[in-house]
Amino acid sequence: MIHRYDTVIIGAGLAGMRAAIEARVSGSCCVLTKVFPTRSHSGAAQGGIAASLGNAGEDDWPTHMFDTVKGSDYLADQDAVEILVKEAPLTIIDLEHMGVPFSRTEEGLIAQRSFGGHTKQRACYAADLTGHVILHTLYEQCLKHAIKFYPEYLVLSLVLADGVCRGVVAMDILTGDIHGFFGRAVVFATGGYGRAFKITSNAHASSGDGLSIIYRAGLPLEDMECVQFHPTGFYPSGILVTEGARGEGAYILNDQGERFMKRYAPDRMELAPRDVTARAIQTEIDQGRGIGGGAYVHLDLRHLGEEKIRKRLPQILDLAMRFTAVDALKAPIPIQPTAHYSMGGIPTDIRGRVIGDAQGTVVPGLYACGECACVSVHGANRLGCNSLLEAVVYGARAGKVVCEDLPGIEWSDWPKGAVEGVQGEVRALVEREGNESLAAIRDELQESMQKNCGIFRSRGPLQEQLLIIGKLQDRFSRARLSDKGKRCNTELVEILELRSLLDFTELIVRGALAREESRGAHYRTDYPKRDDAHWLKHSLARKGPEGPVFDYKPVRITRYQPKERKY
Ligand SMILES: Cc1cc2nc3c(=O)[nH]c(=O)nc-3n(C[C@H](O)[C@H](O)[C@H](O)COP(=O)(O)OP(=O)(O)OC[C@H]3O[C@@H](n4cnc5c(N)ncnc54)[C@H](O)[C@@H]3O)c2cc1C
Numbered sequence: 001m002i003h004r005y006d007t008v009i010i011g012a013g014l015a016g017m018r019a020a021i022e023a024r025v026s027g028s029c030c031v032l033t034k035v036f037p038t039r040s041h042s043g044a045a046q047g048g049i050a051a052s053l054g055n056a057g058e059d060d061w062p063t064h065m066f067d068t069v070k071g072s073d074y075l076a077d078q079d080a081v082e083i084l085v086k087e088a089p090l091t092i093i094d095l096e097h098m099g100v101p102f103s104r105t106e107e108g109l110i111a112q113r114s115f116g117g118h119t120k121q122r123a124c125y126a127a128d129l130t131g132h133v134i135l136h137t138l139y140e141q142c143l144k145h146a147i148k149f150y151p152e153y154l155v156l157s158l159v160l161a162d163g164v165c166r167g168v169v170a171m172d173i174l175t176g177d178i179h180g181f182f183g184r185a186v187v188f189a190t191g192g193y194g195r196a197f198k199i200t201s202n203a204h205a206s207s208g209d210g211l212s213i214i215y216r217a218g219l220p221l222e223d224m225e226c227v228q229f230h231p232t233g234f235y236p237s238g239i240l241v242t243e244g245a246r247g248e249g250a251y252i253l254n255d256q257g258e259r260f261m262k263r264y265a266p267d268r269m270e271l272a273p274r275d276v277t278a279r280a281i282q283t284e285i286d287q288g289r290g291i292g293g294g295a296y297v298h299l300d301l302r303h304l305g306e307e308k309i310r311k312r313l314p315q316i317l318d319l320a321m322r323f324t325a326v327d328a329l330k331a332p333i334p335i336q337p338t339a340h341y342s343m344g345g346i347p348t349d350i351r352g353r354v355i356g357d358a359q360g361t362v363v364p365g366l367y368a369c370g371e372c373a374c375v376s377v378h379g380a381n382r383l384g385c386n387s388l389l390e391a392v393v394y395g396a397r398a399g400k401v402v403c404e405d406l407p408g409i410e411w412s413d414w415p416k417g418a419v420e421g422v423q424g425e426v427r428a429l430v431e432r433e434g435n436e437s438l439a440a441i442r443d444e445l446q447e448s449m450q451k452n453c454g455i456f457r458s459r460g461p462l463q464e465q466l467l468i469i470g471k472l473q474d475r476f477s478r479a480r481l482s483d484k485g486k487r488c489n490t491e492l493v494e495i496l497e498l499r500s501l502l503d504f505t506e507l508i509v510r511g512a513l514a515r516e517e518s519r520g521a522h523y524r525t526d527y528p529k530r531d532d533a534h535w536l537k538h539s540l541a542r543k544g545p546e547g548p549v550f551d552y553k554p555v556r557i558t559r560y561q562p563k564e565r566k567y
Helices: 014-026 061-071 078-098 130-144 209-216 274-286 306-312 314-324 386-408 418-431 438-452 459-476 490-514
Strands: 002-010 029-033 148-151 153-161 164-172 178-188 227-234 251-253 297-300 333-342 353-355 362-368 537-544 547-554
Touching (some): 002 014, 002 386, 014 029, 014 130, 061 078, 078 386, 153 490, 164 418, 178 209, 178 418, 209 537, 227 274, 274 333, 362 386, 490 547
Parallel strands (some): 002 029, 029 148, 178 362
Antiparallel strands (some): 153 164, 227 333, 353 362, 537 547
């Protein structure tokens, strides 16, 4: 079955839904999502969304911009950052007018808290449920505008004809039927890929499908080596403790009860950016100063007092009890770094249009926004609270650009065989005989990525990881499904997700091997310094006949020249 919409959006997180609210103005619009819209990972965001409202002391967009560029270790494209921070204050007011119930100051203004790497108090929040309330508000807005959703549709491939995007092919998970979605504009908003790692804060659905679909279509992916590890995941699950906890004043302590951040970032202490803080924690653990010599340190909230904890961090209190059996009012919480965010992704211009090469050639009809996209506002290290902001600002922007572009895009013919091709692929996967277990391959991939391509990287382990991925890709070709059914085959969904993981983890590792420097979250112990002379550039990886091929493009620097990054 072929459906026809002017705009087809993939992903119902903040980015996809915000894009839909704009795009629906100039024609029919649908949103495909593999999970129910309000279960998108955006709903797990706790801490806040950044904007220089200045409600907690002076602030302005140039300061927000400088903090972001410095945080990115100068790899962010500064024209893109300028748009992000300039549009931030009105974006928050816009969200507030849509109905987002932000927490308030005594005077009734939107409350703002501190966050890592931001020199001003600029994180707007709703207790520690910020993403949840924004996601629900945007969903209500979409329902109000009667936007058509296809929940539990798994998009499997991009339809390109003569270099122009025509739509996507997706599987209805409930029935197992394969559908074509024919659109004049297609917007990817498929989120991140934390599931490539064993310890992650991300939802199970964050498996980077969108990136793999783009890669398999022959288009490039940008800066895939730049993966963020958040300093504070619960031990051992990796579920997130928001940076808002440190924003409110929580301490990080090692086995000796020492606030060790004073040795790593004396000025910012616990509020140093994530790359710096995660490396500090991992170093303490590696050098035997984890609690009892173990693989975790402590996050201590107790001195904040019961009232503040209950009011500002209620979810953390609840999660600490559920996942670590610790009452955070009475004892410190065991924490470890956790794979959290993908700075790299589908390269776009500042209008959200996907680009197909290092020269910036636009792929007609194709757009991307949110965490799956790389515009690049976060460079090599994202600051907390800038991601919800990016999803909303660039989601809206992509939707508006679609409206501008649509009058110039003609309907053409739906390429013959696009749906049938995917039907055949899926059938072959289901019917395949073999002796390999999908769960075993996935576990080994996640464990080895954590070990060999984690916070600290170096040539030997990265090369070993490439060999491991090669072997796992080979074993994947013999992975067998025990469920051969069509309806609601969750094992089939899992194997398709695993196929994505196996595609793009190779790009993370190859990109990390190639980048012989340390910048932001990408830290090479064998190249511990940043090397602007050779590496102040974005990487682009595309599929070649014999594996990934790399190209590079310059960083756009407008206001702030690179200098040494200290905290
Ligand atoms: C625990 C946690 C806490 C966070 N806290 C904060 C915070 O406080 N502040 C901040 O700024 N950022 C935070 N972040 C980051 C931020 O939440 C995300 O980067 C952002 O919400 C991503 O939004 P998105 O719309 O791009 O993607 P998502 O919200 O991840 O949505 C992706 C969508 O794509 C769909 N999808 C994916 N693949 C397919 C497919 N193959 N077929 C169909 N649909 C598909 C999914 O169903 C989903 O609807 C946090 C992240 C995590 C994990």
